[in-house]
Amino acid sequence: MIRTKEDYVRSLRDQKLNVYYNGSKVDDVTIHPAFIPHINSAAKTYEMALRPEHEDLMLATSHLTGRKINRFTHIHQSVDDLIKKVQMLRLLAHETGSCFQRCVGFDALNALYMTTYEVDEKHGTNYFKRFENYLRRIQEENFMLVGGMTDPKGDRSKRPGEQADPDLFTRIVEKREDGVVISGAKAHQTGAVNSHEIMILPTQNMGPGDENYAVAAAIPLNTKGITLIFGRQTNEERKQECGIDAGNPEYGMVGGEALVVFENVFVPWERVFLCGETDFTGILVERFATLHRQNYGGCKGGVSDIIIGASALASQYQGTLGASHVKDKLIEMMHLAETVYAGSVACSAMGSRTKSGAYYPDPLLANCTKHNITRNIYEISRLAHDVAGGIMATLPFERDLRSPEIGKLVEKYMAGVEGVSTENRMKILRLVETMTGGTALVESMHGAGSPQSQRIMYQRLGKLNEKMKYAKKLAKIAE
Numbered sequence: 156m157i158r159t160k161e162d163y164v165r166s167l168r169d170q171k172l173n174v175y176y177n178g179s180k181v182d183d184v185t186i187h188p189a190f191i192p193h194i195n196s197a198a199k200t201y202e203m204a205l206r207p208e209h210e211d212l213m214l215a216t217s218h219l220t221g222r223k224i225n226r227f228t229h230i231h232q233s234v235d236d237l238i239k240k241v242q243m244l245r246l247l248a249h250e251t252g253s254c255f256q257r258c259v260g261f262d263a264l265n266a267l268y269m270t271t272y273e274v275d276e277k278h279g280t281n282y283f284k285r286f287e288n289y290l291r292r293i294q295e296e297n298f299m300l301v302g303g304m305t306d307p308k309g310d311r312s313k314r315p316g317e318q319a320d321p322d323l324f325t326r327i328v329e330k331r332e333d334g335v336v337i338s339g340a341k342a343h344q345t346g347a348v349n350s351h352e353i354m355i356l357p358t359q360n361m362g363p364g365d366e367n368y369a370v371a372a373a374i375p376l377n378t379k380g381i382t383l384i385f386g387r388q389t390n391e392e393r394k395q396e397c398g399i400d401a402g403n404p405e406y407g408m409v410g411g412e413a414l415v416v417f418e419n420v421f422v423p424w425e426r427v428f429l430c431g432e433t434d435f436t437g438i439l440v441e442r443f444a445t446l447h448r449q450n451y452g453g454c455k456g457g458v459s460d461i462i463i464g465a466s467a468l469a470s471q472y473q474g475t476l477g478a479s480h481v482k483d484k485l486i487e488m489m490h491l492a493e494t495v496y497a498g499s500v501a502c503s504a505m506g507s508r509t510k511s512g513a514y515y516p517d518p519l520l521a522n523c524t525k526h527n528i529t530r531n532i533y534e535i536s537r538l539a540h541d542v543a544g545g546i547m548a549t550l551p552f553e554r555d556l557r558s559p560e561i562g563k564l565v566e567k568y569m570a571g572v573e574g575v576s577t578e579n580r581m582k583i584l585r586l587v588e589t590m591t592g593g594t595a596l597v598e599s600m601h602g603a604g605s606p607q608s609q610r611i612m613y614q615r616l617g618k619l620n621e622k623m624k625y626a627k628k629l630a631k632i633a634e
């Protein structure tokens with residue numbers, strides 16, 4: 156069982172995944188500078204669970220075994236569990252200032268738990284029992300899972316079976332007596348190079364004819380036929396140097412995403428949880444998306460708290476913190492952060508019990524939360540750039556500061572208020588820069604679904620007819 160950070164790192168070293176970074180194969184991800192921050196960040200989900208003061212948020216009681224387990228492997232048993240999930244994410248974001256990656260697999264587990272129950276009810280299959288057996292092992296081993304939903308999707312105007320290359324959507328290529336064979340890929344997979352297994356889910360609602368694409372299954376990432384290609388991030392090279400220029404050298408700026416490719420990967424039946432039941436793909440996608448969108452006010456709310464703190468420090472270090480417009484901008488940033496957090500808490504508080512017994516957040520409010528993230532984080536970042544000043548974008552390298560020839564010049568001209576070192580000023584400006592740029596922002600836009608996918612949910616769940624009825628009643632329009 157994985158308990159400590161050391162256990163976690165050892166488990167990653169031992170599993171020997173087929174990982175590529177910048178054109179080369181990586182033998183040991185745990186010592187490669189591109190991955191260390193992501194590993195440190197995910198390791199926090201293990202480390203914090205060992206701290207007695209965080210036990211209430213980080214641990215839960217398994218409904219299967221009655222044992223204490225890491226909350227990231229738990230099936231929500233109450234509204235309280237849903238709220239604690241959000242509180243836990245904000246807590247972890249305060250520790251890392253980054254993505255700690257483990258929520259995606261957590262959400263895949265919960266979405267499948269509630270959905271397999273209903274698939275069995277309708278189709279007489281035995282996925283739920285199978286899934287419970289699988290879950291028991293994940294809880295006991297305390298494994299980290301990738302939530303593998305997004306397919307590459309090729310030509311987005313075409314359905315899976317219409318693509319020029321059928322592998323652009325992940326699919327079953329062969330059904331055997333002992334299991335299925337999978338080909339295709341999952342794109343943007345957060346934490347993939349430092350997880351143990353991937354839980355693949357259909358990427359979208361599937362219809363008749365798409366049966367081979369209606370597949371959910373858990374696959375150990377070191378299975379033969381899997382290749383992980385790590386994605387390039389903004390300021391990627393800075394991770395290699397660490398130090399001040401990396402901004403958040405210990406935990407990185409975002410989760411660390413990889414393209415996970417499956418070339419004829421065999422999956423035994425005990426790990427298959429949907430196989431051809433296209434009528435349940437829509438609800439499975441919706442549930443995973445809702446559970447994932449629920450998170451964003453927790454984790455991004457917490458990340459925003461760090462951006463706000465860093466912006467205030469940058470301002471203090473250059474003597475502007477007393478200015479009324481700066482104070483007002485910091486207050487606006489806090490308002491935006493608390494707004495997204497409020498959304499996550501609200502959709503959790505309005506959660507309900509599914510037939511399986513697992514609890515599910517309110518889908519409309521969860522979508523509203525994520526939709527606010529696609530805007531508020533950009534606005535928070537815009538205000539952070541305003542407050543921090545242009546120097547954030549043109550600051551010299553850390554090596555210039557350390558240089559025997561020009562270090563003194565950097566020290567002298569990058570100084571802010573008296574009593575604050577230039578080094579500290581540079582550190583905080585780099586933190587603002589790294590948390591408000593490139594890859595980190597795009598995650599707020601597209602992670603858990605592009606904005607349009609949330610607007611579609613408003614169309615479906617927004618009850619426009621009821622709203623029209625209320626208006627007619629007040630206006631005394633009788634029809």
Ligand SMILES: Cc1cc2nc3c(=O)[nH]c(=O)nc-3n(C[C@H](O)[C@H](O)[C@H](O)COP(=O)(O)OP(=O)(O)OC[C@H]3O[C@@H](n4cnc5c(N)ncnc54)[C@H](O)[C@@H]3O)c2cc1C
Pocket residue numbers: 259302303304305307308311312341342343344345346409412594597598601602603604605606607608
């Ligand atoms: C940092 C990051 C981390 C992520 N982590 C994970 C993860 O761990 N697991 C996972 O499964 N996924 C993950 N994702 C993927 C995320 O869910 C997708 O990015 C998101 O669903 C959008 O898909 P896409 O990137 O393919 O965008 P696209 O589909 O290319 O969308 C781009 C634009 O085209 C529009 N569009 C797309 N299709 C159509 C269409 N048919 N008709 C009209 N308009 C269309 C969209 O609305 C959007 O405006 C992550 C993404 C990011 C950026």
